[in-house]
Amino acid sequence: MEEARVRTWWRALRRAVAGPDVPPVRPPLDRWPRLAPYAGPVGLLVLVGLFAATLATETDRHLPGIVPILFAALTVAPLLALPRRPLLAWRLTIVALATCTFNAPPDAAWPWNPVLVLGSLLVLAVVAARVDRRVLVWVGLLTMVPVVALVDRDHRVGVLVLVLTLLVLGDLVRGNRLSRRALAAQTALSEREQERRAVLEERTRIARELHDVVAHHMSMIAVQAETAPYRLADVPDGARAEFAAIAGSAREALTDMRRLLGVLRSESTGPETAPQPGLADLPAMVDAARRAGLAVTLDAPAPAGGTPAPAGLAAYRIVQEGLANAARHAAGAAVRVSVRPGRHALAVRVENAAGGGDATAAERGAGHGLAGMRERALALGGTFAAGPADGGGYVVDALLPYDGEDGDG
Template sequence: MPSPPAPRARLRPLARLARALGATVWTGRAGPPHPRPRWLEPRVPEFLSLLPFRTIDLVFVADLVLAFFLAQIDSIGFSLTTASVIPLVLVLRTRWPLAAWRLSAVLSLLATGTDGGDVPVTAETGVVYLLTVYAVAVRCERHIILGVWMISSAGLWVIGIVFASDVPGVTLIGIALVTVTVLFGYNVQARRTAAGRLAEEKQRSEQALAGQAVLEERARIAREMHDVVAHHMSVITIQAEAVPLKAQGDARLLEEGLGEIRTLSLAAMTEMRRVLGVLRDGEGRTDTAPQPGLGRLEELAATARTAGLTVTLKLGADLLGLPTAVSLSAYRIVQESLSNAMRHAPGSAVTVKISRSGDELNIHVSDDGGDRAAAEAAKAGRGKHTGHGLIGMRERAAMLGGSVWAGPTGKGFAVTAILPIMEEA
């Protein structure tokens, strides 16, 4: 048989109820107000710009109007006590809802049965009390809201017994009104809280998207700069090493070699300016000079030949009219492949094959590895790490929905890429 609950466990619900009632009557505090919709808090017109506030709280204005109206009714024929306290309750309702409810509860007890009618609570006192209950339900925690409902229901039940109202069901009607007000106010609070959390999630999502956009832009800049700098610097480095050996003291040959290095340096600077010009624009459309494409492969091959490579181009006949993104990515993949050949297989023979097959562009770049020592160095170097160049090639292909394969073939190395051809919007 299950053991009976311990005495402390039986007392826990009573302790929670006592804490809830204590917070409701004395220690509890309301939460911060929720932002009002714009139509409830419009901006002050320009001709009233000298006022100390910038917006008009229409809810507070309505409370003041209602307070004035009810005070006028009380001053005519009801209670001077309610006439003096009702405006204070409505003024406190917006900023200190729990304090306003406490004051309203005391006011309701003092005004009970003073008008001599069948209903023990006056209409104006009941309206003010329900407004304070609504304010509490909108701003306070659940245990305080429950305490307000319990105290209100118990108070109405006691009033109905003490004054023995002649109106049937008046106590039940009062409890029902309080219950509906509590449920409505709590529903408004839940909706405003959910809207606030949704706004926070949206803000966090926008910040995350902005951070992701920054990282993507950094990756884009790094990829473009790597393709430009790595290729041209590889050619310039090889030329700088080869020119003194080729000249062997001949001033004319040395001058020609330095002239070639200067030409390559100017070409690298020009392309870097072109790349930066495109990267500064969010959509890449404001640069006056076109980005390189397959139409400049002959120029790219000529530059690689000055660095000692033997480059053979085998291009298909239907490569004209490709989308700009596809043509640029294909150019960069070939450029990076030639740069790798310069670094890892100097003096090698490189074959570049590009053909179009339906809606795909096929790219294949392979080298023979040069001499045996260079081929072994290429295999060792390329086998240990992929490097940023191969990563950049794969990223470019992935952006278009394509793929890249790279690896050693015999003594040399080969890169194969397939890029889907998608027409630009």
């Protein structure tokens, strides 16, 4: 355990001294794209000004030759590397703190020029907010070396306290940023999981409803197959055996469907004994919506040859959800419901005008109703589309085939 801990801290030291830099972050100017074109020129002017100010202060030390220019360049270089390479900027700062002290006035409180002092503090604050804690410990210790060695006793403690304060504040900023990122990622994950769960619950509900419809038809097949030999005269023995086989297969299918329903139905969901709704129940639902204050018009002529129960059930549920969405998001708007039967498909359309006011975030919900309507249409091999209308409002269109083929509507 101790050996592993030593190796961990040794890797952190190598990372601080000569390891790869921290990954770049999103530039703050991305939030203000209009200012981005001016950032480069303004930054260049600031660096030139700092270079000139540093050069002016270094002339007081009477340094020989081009040494003042080299010291001024070394003072400004960390600020140039700081936005994208903070660790490199800190390393250059340490070199500057160790070298830019020649011919300093003996009575000066600081052995460095003011630009280097302020730049070093800025670099240290940025590095503290970007690197992990182990690397930050080494950064702090190595930064304190030139402070302890070169700053006079009267100011040494104050400088060390300032350095330690910057390290702690930077680490708090980094921890807060990481916490916000983790919270945002967890929130996004929770939303995706909630959407996935809603879709799965809707599919399960559709499967249960289709089970009830199909089970009814299978029961009718079994009963008709068992009673057919008694309703027909002179039925050959071979035909009786075939009717018995049909009835037996239908009952086996019913048994398998009941087992499937036991898997789909949750423990908290009891058996549904009420008949599933269909097209014949649309007028009663529309009347209930009108009594609730929704202005609804219904255009749903009865199909000539009847509609299979799965398509009728899907049409009823789509209209039901469409009316609920109109009541939530377009209160007071007129709603038109159209269910037009074709030779092979039902064309369902729910259209509402623009509402009087915008719905609040709580009223909008998570939008799982549209996912449920789409699942019902696709389960029958149909199509589904929903979106804003040209003149305002919202339109929901679904095509529900009787036999899995696109029909005319």
